[in-house]
Amino acid sequence: MKWIYRRAILALLSISFTVALTFFLIRLMPGNPMDYYIQILMRSGRARTIEEAIARAKSLMPVNMNDPIWKQLLDYIAGVLHGDLGRSISSFTPVSEIIVKSLPWTVFISSIALTLSFTIGTIMGLVLAYKRGTKFEGFSVAALTIFGAIPNYIMALILFYVLTIVYPILPMRGGYDSLIPVGLTFEFIVSVITHAILPVASYVLTDFAGWALGIRAMATTILGEDYVTVAKARGLKESRIVTNYVGRNSILPQFTGLVLSIGFLFGGSPLVETIFTYPGIGRFFASAVSARDYPLLQGLFLVLSITVISANLIADILYTRIDPRVKVGD
Amino acid sequence: MKDGTMKDGLRNKLVVAFVVTALAGALFLNLPFTQAATKSPVIFVYSMEANFQPEGHFNNYAETGYIGHAAVSMIDQLAPHVLGTTNFYPELATNWNFVGDWLVVKLRTGVTWHDGVPFNATDVWSTFILHKIRGYSEWGSNIIDDVQVVNASAVKFHVTGLHDLALNWLLSAYVNGPYHVYKTYVDAFIAHPDTADAISVDLNSFTPRSVAQGAIGTGPFMLSNMTESDLWLKKFTNFYAADTIVIDYIHGIKEPSNEVGWGYFFSNTADWGEPFAPVPVATVLNATGTKVFLAKQTRHDFVVFNFKNPLLAQKTFRQAFAYALNRTELVLSANYPVFHASQDIIPYSEFYIKNWLNTTFLNSLNKYEYDPDTAKSLFESIGLRYNDQGQLCYTNGSVVTLYVKFPAPWTDVALMMANVATQLNRVGVTVIPLALDWATVDHAMNIGDFDLVWYTAGGDHPYQQGFDATNGYGFPTYGQFPKVITWQGSNFNLTKFFVDWGKATSVAAETPYVAKLAQIYNDYLFALPFSDTDTMFYGSGRFIYPPSYDTAWMCNEYARGIIVAQLLMPGKFQLNMTYWTVPTEAPAQTPIETYIAIGLAVVVAILLAYIFLVRKK
Numbered sequence: 051m052k053w054i055y056r057r058a059i060l061a062l063l064s065i066s067f068t069v070a071l072t073f074f075l076i077r078l079m080p081g082n083p084m085d086y087y088i089q090i091l092m093r094s095g096r097a098r099t100i101e102e103a104i105a106r107a108k109s110l111m112p113v114n115m116n117d118p119i120w121k122q123l124l125d126y127i128a129g130v131l132h133g134d135l136g137r138s139i140s141s142f143t144p145v146s147e148i149i150v151k152s153l154p155w156t157v158f159i160s161s162i163a164l165t166l167s168f169t170i171g172t173i174m175g176l177v178l179a180y181k182r183g184t185k186f187e188g189f190s191v192a193a194l195t196i197f198g199a200i201p202n203y204i205m206a207l208i209l210f211y212v213l214t215i216v217y218p219i220l221p222m223r224g225g226y227d228s229l230i231p232v233g234l235t236f237e238f239i240v241s242v243i244t245h246a247i248l249p250v251a252s253y254v255l256t257d258f259a260g261w262a263l264g265i266r267a268m269a270t271t272i273l274g275e276d277y278v279t280v281a282k283a284r285g286l287k288e289s290r291i292v293t294n295y296v297g298r299n300s301i302l303p304q305f306t307g308l309v310l311s312i313g314f315l316f317g318g319s320p321l322v323e324t325i326f327t328y329p330g331i332g333r334f335f336a337s338a339v340s341a342r343d344y345p346l347l348q349g350l351f352l353v354l355s356i357t358v359i360s361a362n363l364i365a366d367i368l369y370t371r372i373d374p375r376v377k378v379g380d
Numbered sequence: 381m382k383d384g385t386m387k388d389g390l391r392n393k394l395v396v397a398f399v400v401t402a403l404a405g406a407l408f409l410n411l412p413f414t415q416a417a418t419k420s421p422v423i424f425v426y427s428m429e430a431n432f433q434p435e436g437h438f439n440n441y442a443e444t445g446y447i448g449h450a451a452v453s454m455i456d457q458l459a460p461h462v463l464g465t466t467n468f469y470p471e472l473a474t475n476w477n478f479v480g481d482w483l484v485v486k487l488r489t490g491v492t493w494h495d496g497v498p499f500n501a502t503d504v505w506s507t508f509i510l511h512k513i514r515g516y517s518e519w520g521s522n523i524i525d526d527v528q529v530v531n532a533s534a535v536k537f538h539v540t541g542l543h544d545l546a547l548n549w550l551l552s553a554y555v556n557g558p559y560h561v562y563k564t565y566v567d568a569f570i571a572h573p574d575t576a577d578a579i580s581v582d583l584n585s586f587t588p589r590s591v592a593q594g595a596i597g598t599g600p601f602m603l604s605n606m607t608e609s610d611l612w613l614k615k616f617t618n619f620y621a622a623d624t625i626v627i628d629y630i631h632g633i634k635e636p637s638n639e640v641g642w643g644y645f646f647s648n649t650a651d652w653g654e655p656f657a658p659v660p661v662a663t664v665l666n667a668t669g670t671k672v673f674l675a676k677q678t679r680h681d682f683v684v685f686n687f688k689n690p691l692l693a694q695k696t697f698r699q700a701f702a703y704a705l706n707r708t709e710l711v712l713s714a715n716y717p718v719f720h721a722s723q724d725i726i727p728y729s730e731f732y733i734k735n736w737l738n739t740t741f742l743n744s745l746n747k748y749e750y751d752p753d754t755a756k757s758l759f760e761s762i763g764l765r766y767n768d769q770g771q772l773c774y775t776n777g778s779v780v781t782l783y784v785k786f787p788a789p790w791t792d793v794a795l796m797m798a799n800v801a802t803q804l805n806r807v808g809v810t811v812i813p814l815a816l817d818w819a820t821v822d823h824a825m826n827i828g829d830f831d832l833v834w835y836t837a838g839g840d841h842p843y844q845q846g847f848d849a850t851n852g853y854g855f856p857t858y859g860q861f862p863k864v865i866t867w868q869g870s871n872f873n874l875t876k877f878f879v880d881w882g883k884a885t886s887v888a889a890e891t892p893y894v895a896k897l898a899q900i901y902n903d904y905l906f907a908l909p910f911s912d913t914d915t916m917f918y919g920s921g922r923f924i925y926p927p928s929y930d931t932a933w934m935c936n937e938y939a940r941g942i943i944v945a946q947l948l949m950p951g952k953f954q955l956n957m958t959y960w961t962v963p964t965e966a967p968a969q970t971p972i973e974t975y976i977a978i979g980l981a982v983v984v985a986i987l988l989a990y991i992f993l994v995r996k997k
C-alpha cells in the first residue's frame with residue numbers, strides 16, 4: 051500500500067509541476083490576448099481608431115494582467131484551489147463552465163473511438179499473427195501501415211469530403227441537429243449518434259492500425275514460445291490457443307497503452323473537432339491557442355494533466371493486478 | 381384439415397405481408413409528391429466566420445463573442461452609409477440635418493424592441509452613452525462632445541468638426557443599447573463618469589436575460605437560439621417593414637475553415653457566405669449548385685514598411701521597392717479571383733477617393749509601373765551596391781536582408797507574400813518570408829517587430845486613414861507617418877493638415893484635402909497598396925439574388941451588410957419558388973413513380989376485395 055501512496059503523492063507533484071510549467075510556457079508564446087484582440091477590432095473595422103481598439107481590448111483583460119508573473123501564478127493556484135479557473139478572455143465565460151459543457155462530448159466520441167479501434171486492432175493483430183507468412187498478412191500489414199501513417203485530421207477531411215459532400219449520407223457538422231429539441235428522445239439520441247459517426251471514424255480508421263501492428267508483433271513472438279507448441283501438440287482447439295494462450299499474453303503491453311490512452315481521451319483532437327464543428331474540448335484548445343486565451347488554456351491543460359497523470363497511476367496499479375509476475379516491493 | 385389450416389394461415393400471412401408491403405411502397409413512392417406539397421418555413425443558412433457568445437445569452441455590449449454577419453440583421457442602424465457615395469439609407473433615422481454645430485436626427489416612430497418595449501430617443505442616447513463608456517471613436521476622436529434627447533422621436537449630437545465624417549460615423553452606428561436593458565450601466569456612468577473603465581469591464585459579463593426574453597434589437601430578425609456553433613434568428617413580426625421580409629429563419633452556421641466552409645457550399649448546405657475555396661479559380665466560378673458574386677473592391681491589401689528600419693525609413697528605398705514589384709504577377713500568385721492589381725497608388729484607390737477626385741488628377745499621380753531597372757538605380761542612388769552574386773549590399777558589404785511577416789492560415793496571402801520575396805530577390809534584395817500564426821503576426825504588428833508586413837483595410841472615409849496615421853503615430857501598423865515630413869522641398873506638418881481638414885464641413889471643402897492626402901500617400905509611400913480586393917460571396921440556388929453587384933447594397937462592414945440590405949429591399953432578394961413551394965405549373969409528364977404507385981394501389985385494392993369479399997363466400 052505504501053507504494054500506492056508514494057505513487058499518488060508523486061502524481062500530485064507531477065500535476066502541480068505541469069500546471070506551473072504550462073502557466074509559463076503559454077506565456078512564452080509570441081503575442082498575447084490584447085495584441086490579438088486589438089488587431090481583430092482593427093481588421094474587422096469594428097474599431098475605427100487604434101485608440102478605440104486599445105480601450106476596448108483593455109476591458110477584456112484580467113485585472114491582474116499587469117502584475118508580476120509570479121503573483122499571477124500564485125493568484126491562479128489560489129483560484130484553482132478554490133475551484134475558480136478564471137474566465138475565458140475570448141468569450142468571458144467561466145473556464146470551468148466551458149470544460150463542463152465540452153468535456154462530455156469529447157469523452158463520448160473518444161471513448162467510443164478508443165474502444166472500437168482497440169477491439170478491431172487487437173482482433174486484426176491476432177489474426178495477422180496467426181496468418182503470418184501469407185499473402186493476406188503482407189497485404190494487410192502494408193494497408194495498416196498506410197492507415198497508421200495518415201493523421202486523423204487528414205482522414206477527417208477525406209471523410210468530410212466523401213461522406214458529406216460527394217455522397218451526403220452523414221451530417222457534416224455539430225454534435226446534433228440543432229432543429230431537434232435537446233432531451234432524452236429517440237430522435238435526439240439518433241441525431242447525437244449519427245453526428246458522432248464521422249469524428250469517431252476519423253479516429254478509428256487512423257488508430258486501429260497502431261493497435262493491430264502492436265499486438266501482431268507481440269503475438270508473433272509468443273506464437274514461437276514452447277508453451278504454444280505444447281498446446282498445439284496437446285491438440286487444443288485453435289481458437290483456444292489464439293485467445294487463451296496467445297491473446298492473453300500479448301495483450302499486456304497493449305493494456306498499458308490502452309490505459310495511457312484513456313488519459314488523452316479528455317484532450318480530444320483540436321483539428322478533427324474543428325473540421326466537424328464538434329462541440330468538444332479539442333475545439334476550444336484550437337481557439338484558445340489562436341487567441342492566446344491564457345485562462346482557458348491553463349484550464350484545459352489542467353484537465354489534460356490530471357487525466358494523463360491519473361491514467362499513468364491507474365496503469366501502474368492495475369498492471370500489478372493483471373500480471374502477477376510484476377511485483378512491487380513495499 | 382390441419383394441413384389445410386396451416387396452408388390457409390400461411391396464405392393469410394403472405395397476403396397480409398403483401399398488402400402491408402404494397403401500401404408502404406405506395407406511400408414511399410408518393411413521398412416526394414407529399415413533400416413537395418408541404419410548404420416548409422423559409423430558412424436561410426448563412427455560413428459565417430464568427431465567435432459566438434456563451435450559449436443561451438446575448439449581450440450587445442459583451443466585447444467578446446462578436447458574431448457579425450447574419451447577426452447584424454438583429455439590430456438597425458440609424459442610417460447606414462452607402463459606401464462609395466455620400467448617401468445614407470434610412471433605417472431608424474428618417475431625417476437628419478445640421479443646425480449650426482448640432483446634428484439633429486429624427487427617428488422612425490412605431491418601432492419596437494424585440495421584447496415589445498417601444499423604441500424612442502432615449503435608446504439612441506443610451507446607446508451613445510454606452511459608446512462613450514467603451515471609448516468608441518466618435519467620442520475619442522472628438523467628433524462629438526455631447527448627445528441629447530430632443531423629444532421622444534429626436535436626438536441631437538453636438539458635432540465639434542468634420543461634419544461629413546460625423547454623419548458617416550453617427551448615422552452608421554448600430555442602435556443596440558436599449559435603455560431599459562442597460563439602464564444600470566448608463567445611469568452609473570452619468571452619476572460617476574470617472575468610473576468608465578470599471579463599468580466597461582463589468583459590461584462584458586452582463587447577460588441581460590435569457591435569449592427568449594432579451595431585448596436584442598429592433599431589426600427584422602430576433603435571436604431565437606445560440607450555441608457554440610449555431611445561431612438561430614427568427615423573423616420579427618413587429619418589424620416596421622416586416623412585409624418586405626421573405627425569410628422566416630436565418631440559421632447562422634460557424635465556418636471553422638475555408639476548406640470546411642467550401643464544403644458547406646459544395647454540398648448545398650449553406651445559402652450564403654464567403655469562404656475562400658481551396659480550389660482553382662475556374663472551379664470557384666463554375667461550381668455546380670452555387671452562384672458566385674463579387675462585391676467589387678471592398679478593401680485593399682498592402683505591404684506596410686517599418687520606419688524603425690533606417691533603410692525602409694528612406695522614401696527612395698520605398699519607391700524603389702514599389703518599382704521592383706510587379707503587382708499583376710503578385711496578385712495572380714494567389715490564384716484567387718478577388719485580387720486585382722492596384723492601379724493608382726493611393727489608399728482605397730479604386731473605391732472611395734475616386735468619387736472625390738477626377739481622372740486628370742489621378743493620371744497625374746505616379747503609377748509605379750513595374751520597372752526593375754529603375755528600382756536598381758534607385759537602390760544604388762542611396763548608396764547601396766550590388767556584390768558579385770547580384771545581392772544588394774550596404775556599403776560595408778553586408779547583404780540587405782528584410783523579413784516579411786504574414787498570417788500562415790490565410791493561404792492566399794501567404795502565396796502573395798512569398799511572391800513578394802521572390803520578386804524582390806530578382807532585383808537582389810534578400811527578402812525572407814515568415815509565415816506565422818495570427819497572434820504572432822498581430823503581436824509583431826503592434827510592437828513593430830517586422831520589416832515588412834501584410835495588411836488589409838476596408839473602405840471608409842479618407843479622413844479616417846489620415847486620422848489613424850497622425851493620431852496613431854508611433855503605432856507601427858497605422859502610424860508610420862512622422863508628424864512633420866519633408867514634402868515637395870519643404871516641411872509639411874501633418875498634424876496641422878488634419879486639424880485643418882477637421883474644420884471642413886462640406887464635401888467641397890474637403891476635396892482639396894483628399895487630393896493632397898492622395899498625393900502624399902502616392903509620393904511618400906508609408907505603405908504600398910498592391911491589390912484592390914473584392915469580396916466573394918456564394919449563394920445557393922434556393923434564393924434569387926440581385927443580378928449584379930451594386931454599391932448601393934454595400935452598406936457597411938466590408939460588404940457583409942449586403943445581406944441586411946437584401947433582406948430589407950423588396951425585389952432585391954427573393955425566393956426561388958421552384959424550391960420553396962409546389963410548382964405553379966403541372967409537370968409536363970406524369971412521373972413513372974406515379975404509375976407504379978397507382979398500379980400498386982390497384983393491386984392492393986383487388987387483394988383486399990378478394991380477401992374480404994371472395995374468400996368469405
